[in-house]
Amino acid sequence: MKAVIKLGGFVFSEDRPLVADYVKLLRDFVGEHHLVVVAGGGPIARAYINAARTMGIPESLCDQLGILVTRLNARLLVDGLGEYAFSEIPVNIDELKHYFASGKIVAMGGLQPGHSTNAVAAIAAETISAELFVNATDVEGVYTADPRKDSRAVKLDEVSVGRLTEILSNADISAGAYDLMDPLALRIIKRSKIPTVILNGQDPQNLVRAVRYEKVGTKIVHD
Amino acid sequence: MKAVIKLGGFVFSEDRPLVADYVKLLRDFVGEHHLVVVAGGGPIARAYINAARTMGIPESLCDQLGILVTRLNARLLVDGLGEYAFSEIPVNIDELKHYFASGKIVAMGGLQPGHSTNAVAAIAAETISAELFVNATDVEGVYTADPRKDSRAVKLDEVSVGRLTEILSNADISAGAYDLMDPLALRIIKRSKIPTVILNGQDPQNLVRAVRYEKVGTKIVHD
Amino acid sequence: MKAVIKLGGFVFSEDRPLVADYVKLLRDFVGEHHLVVVAGGGPIARAYINAARTMGIPESLCDQLGILVTRLNARLLVDGLGEYAFSEIPVNIDELKHYFASGKIVAMGGLQPGHSTNAVAAIAAETISAELFVNATDVEGVYTADPRKDSRAVKLDEVSVGRLTEILSNADISAGAYDLMDPLALRIIKRSKIPTVILNGQDPQNLVRAVRYEKVGTKIVHD
Amino acid sequence: MKAVIKLGGFVFSEDRPLVADYVKLLRDFVGEHHLVVVAGGGPIARAYINAARTMGIPESLCDQLGILVTRLNARLLVDGLGEYAFSEIPVNIDELKHYFASGKIVAMGGLQPGHSTNAVAAIAAETISAELFVNATDVEGVYTADPRKDSRAVKLDEVSVGRLTEILSNADISAGAYDLMDPLALRIIKRSKIPTVILNGQDPQNLVRAVRYEKVGTKIVHD
């Protein structure tokens, strides 16, 4: 199966047992699945963005610093995967297409200011005609509201793009603060009807469940 | 004044008197204004996109073909501007920042699939801390509805980002079909409160009016 | 067989049924033939060159605009060919050699001002030690004179490089106006005795005939 | 004065008041001094290197991850310096020479596995024929022994390259663990007799003292 896996920045946080776990998991997928893995930025990205914002640097350049951290995280994946990964990190869609044609796992980070690595993952999924896009976040899936702020929030097993757009419509896009999916990601998922699952990546086994089409997290449904 | 000018693809259409007119106008601005000019794709972009879509090529790659046409249009501007323009076309935000630092006019096209050159222009405006972003389209400004489809549509002199988002919320994002502003452009304009004017670029004098802060087209107002 | 196919710009003209036909044909060649396909510029290249020349831009830069259109045409081929094509367009001979080593079809456009994509195709043929170079033009082959201007022109089945040089010696090299073969192409064909056929590419089946060594168009013979 | 300033990774540590202080200081130097600033990696580099080493990644690739962090730190400097800095980070000596010719401050990180950013700074000093190379570390200067391990260590006001080589001869070169100067840095300093000062960069005013040729830290003397 051709799939895109977005790994949230938390996977690369300082005490980092998770990145090694994911490297092991991804190696097991080789042969069966052909993957693009998109790395998020996490706390280190936020630290650089905050340092930059404090100095009055424009938002788009703060975004760029965050993107550099996501590429650093992608590089750690590439090095850990060794011969199973394509050794370069794509920085545009042409490169992604080119590197993916090698048959190896391609790891990448952000591409451009103004949108999240979720949007990057959606564009990647469109480019490789992915059969599955898994967004491995640090929450169980899509809730009717932000579960960190609202205790009445209920997790949804399935959600339409329209409904999800509504739920997320108040999300803030200042650099580093995107959540779950940004509007650009949603529009791409919608225009190419990309099969998408949002799940909790803190347990790597959830990813195994997703590629086996077992019920996990929240599935985005298309009409 | 630091400003970003988006020139719609119609400026570069085959019978092309407009591109030469704009080159002349932009040369006159040198000294007074420091500009980034973003070129749209127009009918040639649409022709390539259609040819590609007919062959079943993924949407993101159709977008890429359109982007190549926008860069070709930008190159025509650069060649026409001669020594007044930076001789390279930036293909990412780092290059834009770098080339703009030369003090010359920077011309560019699209950057990435999934969003319009309007979003590119907004990100460029954010990056250079532009005092003005002019979107030179082929309509008079923002209407309460699409004036090509609805005869009751009324042109607005001013519009808030929120109101404009609402008006444009049904826009189609299949490659080459963006209108006026796409959601990413709007979010960037909003987060950095970029002073923005949408006007009719079929009359180049409208651009002169905009940089003189005369009333023309539709102004986006921030709270 | 290792071969270089030059597709004249007419293949990519706006109503474009031909590009899809050629994509289909080239896919069928995979396995049997290993190809470099060089795209010409055609009417869109001429339109950009004319726009540039009108603005007084130097000839070499007009050539460069035409080259960008040939690369755009090559990109359309690459996207249409999908996994059968190498995903990048070479812009110099080192890249050509590198990309061809992938075993995939390599599509490319022009390389440098001052000579035609026919010369590019000849250099490509030399670089890959091609067994055949097919120049798919919009005429039946080489005539004793320009058939569009002289009704007494007779088509030749075979022609020596010396004779062809003579026939073409009055060709104009202003950007975008090359015909059949330019002097540089001829000198390369001569120095490396490249087996070459010039044929009418408006019928894609002529290409099939050429790779089967059937009699078609005009063959360039070496002593 | 043409000078190279090496800023140890501690300048970019998470609570980071220092990077903003240095940005302010460096802006004040513009006009009087023409600078190359080389950023170290610090704790974030060490965290990535450790994560990589845990996964059994070769030392040279661990070094590369550390280099990416140094470039990220350099980027933060560039963004903070705004128009005073050249907007690109050089990744080889040709680029350094090229970017320095702009007359702006050039910020850079590491270049290659196997040696420290101190060696990079020494090569940069040689390339621009620097009149001063300041190594801003987190200790007061060169001691007769490692002051963190040996309480009898005495700070030296001046030291010859030969003596310093001896003192540092037991330094470990596993990625991220270089101290003060590595052997390559020393050999470059020696062959081109580069005027060098090692000082405590935790107080940015020490840098001001060094460029005024006031007594601070440890000066490397040449015969």
Next chain:
Amino acid sequence: MKAVIKLGGFVFSEDRPLVADYVKLLRDFVGEHHLVVVAGGGPIARAYINAARTMGIPESLCDQLGILVTRLNARLLVDGLGEYAFSEIPVNIDELKHYFASGKIVAMGGLQPGHSTNAVAAIAAETISAELFVNATDVEGVYTADPRKDSRAVKLDEVSVGRLTEILSNADISAGAYDLMDPLALRIIKRSKIPTVILNGQDPQNLVRAVRYEKVGTKIVHD
């Protein structure tokens, strides 16, 4: 005056007093003239080409090796010129245009297989709209025949492009063996009516004479 100077490979031959002489001369021109200097390959290029040809390497790749030597020669010029030269060597026409806009001397070598550095110099002259193109060879100018082979050869003070084409029509284009001007150079000179002088560069003072429009070598005249 904007001018292009082609320095034959003999300028860079092993005992090399000439390169230092030319560096001195070119520095003196700064302020008065804005130059592109194109370096030839000379004996070292021929040595590499011969080694390659002996191993049966295709002609176009032999050409490429020769081109690398011309760029090495150009680099020696750049390093010798220091701050007076642009620090990068252009490898295509876009880069030439870009680097020339810096106002500094641009040094370059070959660009592409199949033609000489004389053709490169002609294209460069066209690109920068040069007022003079000086080809510094190791002969006094154009003779009615090859003076090294025919003792009756007479030097011409002026020659038309047509006549020169005739004289050179038997030149061999195997890699590294071009003489004076190749056909592509001649066609470029003709199409853009580039004022051109061919002179003996073994005496650098001849270059001084040429830029002062004094009578020296052979002048190519246009109708």
Next chain:
Amino acid sequence: MKAVIKLGGFVFSEDRPLVADYVKLLRDFVGEHHLVVVAGGGPIARAYINAARTMGIPESLCDQLGILVTRLNARLLVDGLGEYAFSEIPVNIDELKHYFASGKIVAMGGLQPGHSTNAVAAIAAETISAELFVNATDVEGVYTADPRKDSRAVKLDEVSVGRLTEILSNADISAGAYDLMDPLALRIIKRSKIPTVILNGQDPQNLVRAVRYEKVGTKIVHD
């Protein structure tokens, strides 16, 4: 076996029978061994460095000229090896890793000023986790002193890194004058315990002996 072969610059000297011999030998190794071949600079590098030094060019830029010659030598190897070699020359460690993953022979030259191509070869060996690093020099191996200067010098069959460091400790690092191993090479060999043999490459059969683990030259032993 994965191995790195360093070929001293003498292999590429003007009368050059050796490069063709090595190309033949390396082709025979394909299938059995996966190789990185690092080319030295030799007399041509020294000639360019001397010319540069005479003009007062900084040492690091003299080094860069020497590096360009090593890359030219590597290119000759690549062209001679044809389909057995990766067609591009890596210029940094990321590219080396990337090109080596192709399964083809990778040829390269120097990377950065300040150290020899021996250090490059050591870093390459570390990067690919080489089982053997062969340094093919123009002497029989490591002597107790420089055999060209001291007739009492005795060749060693084995030597520890510590002892070798001592022997070489007086080596001069002015550009182009490195011998056998420079300190950086030694430190890399030591930190990753790279199995290393120094032998006389003037007889290519010595290389065959080394890859068969036969006794030849001097072996570096690790504790």
